[in-house]
Amino acid sequence: xSGDVLVSARGLEVHFPIGGRGLRGKPAGVLRAVDGVDLDIxxxxxxxxxxxxxxxxxxxxxxxxxxVPTTGGSIMYDGTDITSLDRRGLKEMRRRAGMVFQDPxxxxxxxxxxxxxxxxxxxxxxxxxGRDKAARVAELLELVGLDAGVAGRYPHEFSGGQRQRVGIAxxxxxxxxxLVCDEAIASLDVSxxxxxxxxxxxxxxxxxxxxxxxxxxxxxVRHISDRIAVMYLGRVVEIxxxxxxxxxxxxxxTQALLSAVPLPHxxxxxxxxxxxxxxxxxxxxxxxxxxxxxxxxxxxxxxxxDVDPALQPVGAPGQQAACHLHGVVGTPVSTTxxxxxxxx
Amino acid sequence: xxxxxxxxxxxxxLRVRLRTPRGPADVVNGLSYTVGAGETVAVVGESGSGKSVxxxxxxxxxxxxxxxxxxxxxxxxxxxxxxxxxxxRQVRGPGAGMVFQDPxxxxxxVLTxxxxxxxxxxxxxxxxxxxxxxxxxxxxxxxxxxxxEGTLDRYPHELSGGMRQRVIxxxxxxxxxxxxxADEATTALDVTVQAQIIDLVEKLQAERGTGVxxxxxxxGVVAGIADRVLVMYGGxxxxxxxxxxxxxxxxxxxxxxxxxxxxxxxxxxxxxxxxDLATVxxxxxxxxxxxxxxxxxxxxxxRGDARCETEQPPLAVIGSADVALPHRAATWCLxxxxxxxxxxxxxx
Numbered sequence: 064x065s066g067d068v069l070v071s072a073r074g075l076e077v078h079f080p081i082g083g084r085g086l087r088g089k090p091a092g093v094l095r096a097v098d099g100v101d102l103d104i105x106x107x108x109x110x111x112x113x114x115x116x117x118x119x120x121x122x123x124x125x126x127x128x129x130x131v132p133t134t135g136g137s138i139m140y141d142g143t144d145i146t147s148l149d150r151r152g153l154k155e156m157r158r159r160a161g162m163v164f165q166d167p168x169x170x171x172x173x174x175x176x177x178x179x180x181x182x183x184x185x186x187x188x189x190x191x192x193g194r195d196k197a198a199r200v201a202e203l204l205e206l207v208g209l210d211a212g213v214a215g216r217y218p219h220e221f222s223g224g225q226r227q228r229v230g231i232a233x234x235x236x237x238x239x240x241x242l243v244c245d246e247a248i249a250s251l252d253v254s255x256x257x258x259x260x261x262x263x264x265x266x267x268x269x270x271x272x273x274x275x276x277x278x279x280x281x282x283x284v285r286h287i288s289d290r291i292a293v294m295y296l297g298r299v300v301e302i303x304x305x306x307x308x309x310x311x312x313x314x315x316x317t318q319a320l321l322s323a324v325p326l327p328h329x330x331x332x333x334x335x336x337x338x339x340x341x342x343x344x345x346x347x348x349x350x351x352x353x354x355x356x357x358x359x360x361x362x363x364x365x366x367x368x369d370v371d372p373a374l375q376p377v378g379a380p381g382q383q384a385a386c387h388l389h390g391v392v393g394t395p396v397s398t399t400x401x402x403x404x405x406x407x
Numbered sequence: 408x409x410x411x412x413x414x415x416x417x418x419x420x421l422r423v424r425l426r427t428p429r430g431p432a433d434v435v436n437g438l439s440y441t442v443g444a445g446e447t448v449a450v451v452g453e454s455g456s457g458k459s460v461x462x463x464x465x466x467x468x469x470x471x472x473x474x475x476x477x478x479x480x481x482x483x484x485x486x487x488x489x490x491x492x493x494x495x496r497q498v499r500g501p502g503a504g505m506v507f508q509d510p511x512x513x514x515x516x517v518l519t520x521x522x523x524x525x526x527x528x529x530x531x532x533x534x535x536x537x538x539x540x541x542x543x544x545x546x547x548x549x550x551x552x553x554x555x556e557g558t559l560d561r562y563p564h565e566l567s568g569g570m571r572q573r574v575i576x577x578x579x580x581x582x583x584x585x586x587x588x589a590d591e592a593t594t595a596l597d598v599t600v601q602a603q604i605i606d607l608v609e610k611l612q613a614e615r616g617t618g619v620x621x622x623x624x625x626x627g628v629v630a631g632i633a634d635r636v637l638v639m640y641g642g643x644x645x646x647x648x649x650x651x652x653x654x655x656x657x658x659x660x661x662x663x664x665x666x667x668x669x670x671x672x673x674x675x676x677x678x679x680x681x682x683d684l685a686t687v688x689x690x691x692x693x694x695x696x697x698x699x700x701x702x703x704x705x706x707x708x709x710r711g712d713a714r715c716e717t718e719q720p721p722l723a724v725i726g727s728a729d730v731a732l733p734h735r736a737a738t739w740c741l742x743x744x745x746x747x748x749x750x751x752x753x754x755x
Binding site: 253254260319325342343 | 453454553567568569570597598599600601602603606624625626627628629630631633650651654655664665666667668669670671672673681683684685686687688690691
C-alpha cells in the first residue's frame with residue numbers, strides 16, 4: 064500500500080440487538096453485522112468490497128459514512144474520528160463523502176425533477192445559489208453523461224441507467240472526495256452496467272475520487288478496483304491488489320468465491336475446477352468460534368476452532384489473508400457453552 | 408444430443424402480441440427452436456427482450472385478455488398453444504415444470520413446504536396423502552436439503568434463499584417433467600449458492616434426461632451449462648448455435664457488444680490496468696415501436712448495409728449448414744466480420 068490513508072477503520076463493530084420481548088425487553092441476541100473490521104482506504108484508490116449477501120458489506124459501507132450507529136471501534140476520516148462527531152461536523156463530513164445507492168428506481172424522489180434532486184446537496188450545504196446553482200447542475204449532468212436539457216424532467220421519464228447517472232450526479236454535487244457505491248450496478252442490464260462502470264472509472268480518474276465499490280459481482284469488482292477486500296460474516300478475511308486477489312487468492316473462502324464465478328468462455332468453463340461450498344453462510348447472530356469460515360472450509364484443521372485468525376501478509380506485496388494455513392496468527396478465544404464466541 | 412430421438416419441445420414461429428395502453432406491443436416475433444431430451448437450451452437477452460414472455464406463453468401463463476399468442480409449440484407430440492385449459496393444466500406438471508426467478512415470492516408464505524409439494528404431487532397422480540408425503544421427502548433429499556422430513560413441516564420464511572430455490576426445483580421436478588424451464592432461476596442467489604443449484608440441475612438432468620430451457624442474462628452461467636444458445640433482442644432471435652459458436656465466435660453485432668460489455672474475471676490486466684469495457688450505446692427498443700429493418704440497427708456500431716434500416720434480416724446459416732446445430736445469425740452485416748479474424752468487441 065502506498066499513499067496516504069483517507070478512511071481508516073479500526074476494530075469497527077456494528078452490532079444490532081435482536082429478538083427482544085416487547086419494547087423494553089432485553090434483547091435475546093446480538094447480530095454481528097460488522098464484527099471487528101480493520102480497513103484502510105488510500106486516497107485516490109478504488110477499493111472493491113465483495114462478499115455474499117448478509118456478510119455485512121453494505122452495513123460496513125453505511126457505517127463508514129455514519130449512516131448506521133457503530134457499536135465499537137473507530138473510523139478516522141482524513142485524520143478526524145467521525146464516530147464522535149457532533150451534528151455540524153457530521154454535516155461537513157457528509158458533504159465530503161457521497162453515496163450511490165443500488166436501486167435507481169427507489170433512490171430518486173419521483174415527485175422531484177432531476178434539477179431539484181441534484182441541487183439538493185448544494186442547498187443543504189449552502190454551496191451555490193440562483194444562477195450559479197443552475198449552472199452547477201448543468202455541469203454535473205454533463206459530467207455524468209446526461210444532456211443538461213434533462214434537468215426539468217422527472218425520474219419516471221428515464222431508464223434505469225440514466226437514473227443511476229442522476230444518482231451519481233447527486234452524490235458528486237457536494238464535491239466529495241470519497242464515494243461509496245453500494246451495488247450501484249446490480250439492477251442494470253449488462254450493456255448498461257458497462258456504461259456505468261466506465262463512467263465511474265472515468266470520474267474517479269478525472270476528479271481524483273476515492274471510491275469504495277461494494278458489490279457481489281466479482282467480475283465487476285475486479286474490473287473497476289485497484290484493491291479488493293473480501294468480507295465474510297462481518298469480517299474482512301482477505302485484502303490486496305485486485306490482480307493478486309483476483310488471480311491468486313490466499314484465503315479458501317476467496318478461492319471458493321472466485322471459482323464459483325461463471326466465466327463467459329465455454330471451453331474454460333468445462334475445464335475449470337469449481338470449489339463448491341457446502342451449506343449456507345452461518346447466521347451473523349451465531350458466529351462460529353475461532354475462524355468464522357471453518358464450518359464451510361474444505362481445509363479446516365485444529366487451530367481453526369479456537370484461534371480467531373488475524374489478517375497476515377501472504378502472497379503478493381500488500382496482500383493479506385486471515386487464515387491459519389499460512390501460519391497460526393490470531394487471538395485465542397474463550398468459548399461460551401452455546402458455541403458463540405466472545406472476542407476478548 | 409438429439410441423435411435421432413424426437414425433441415421434447417419444438418417451437419415454431421412463436422409470436423406474442425400484448426395489448427398495452429400505448430398500443431399493441433410485439434414482444435415475441437417469430438421464435439423457432441427445439442429442445443432435445445437431456446439438452447440445455449439457454450435463452451439470453453436483456454430485460455425487455457421477450458425471453459420470459461416467450462416461455463410464459465408456451466405454458467399458457469399469459470392472461471388471454473391481453474395476450475395474443477400464435478405459432479406452434481409441440482411438447483411430446485401435443486401443441487401447447489391449441490390445447491384446452493384443462494389439458495394444459497394436466498400437462499404442466501408431468502410435461503413441463505417451471506422454476507421462477509424469485510425464491511422469496513414464488514412459494515406461498517402461509518403454507519408449509521410439505522403442503523406445497525404434496526399439492527403438486529397429488530394434482531397429477533393418484534396417490535394418497537401419506538405416499539405423497541413420502542415422495543415429497545424423497546424429493547427434498549434429492550435436491551440436497553438437509554433434514555428433508557423436518558423441512559416438510561417448515562414454512563418458507565424459515566429457509567434461506569438457496570434452500571427455497573431447492574424447494575422450488577423439487578416442486579418443479581415432482582412430476583418428473585420432460586421439460587424444465589428455469590427463468591433466471593439463480594439470478595437472486597449468491598455465486599456460491601448459484602454453483603450449487605447449477606450442479607443440482609445438471610445432475611438431475613443427467614439422471615432423468617430432462618430437456619432444460621435456461622433463461623438468463625448471465626453469459627457466464629450460459630457458458631457453463633448450455634448446449635445451445637439463443638440470443639434474443641427486440642423479441643427476435645438474433646443469433647443461435649452451439650454454446651461454443653455463439654460465445655467464442657459471435658457474429659451478430661449485438662452478441663459481440665454484449666460480450667464486450669461484460670467485465671471478465673479471466674481477462675488479464677495490461678500494465679496493471681484492465682481496459683475499459685466496450686459499451687452498446689443507447690437502450691433496447693420499445694416493443695410498441697420496433698424499428699422497421701434490423702431490430703438492432705439504431706444501436707448498431709456496424710450498420711454495414713443499406714438494408715439495415717429498411718429490411719429485416721432473416722436468420723441465416725453462417726459457415727457450414729451440414730452440422731447438427733448450425734450457427735445462425737439475423738444480420739446484414741456478415742461480410743467483413745466473419746472472415747476478419749478476431750473481431751474486436753468479441754472475446755478479448
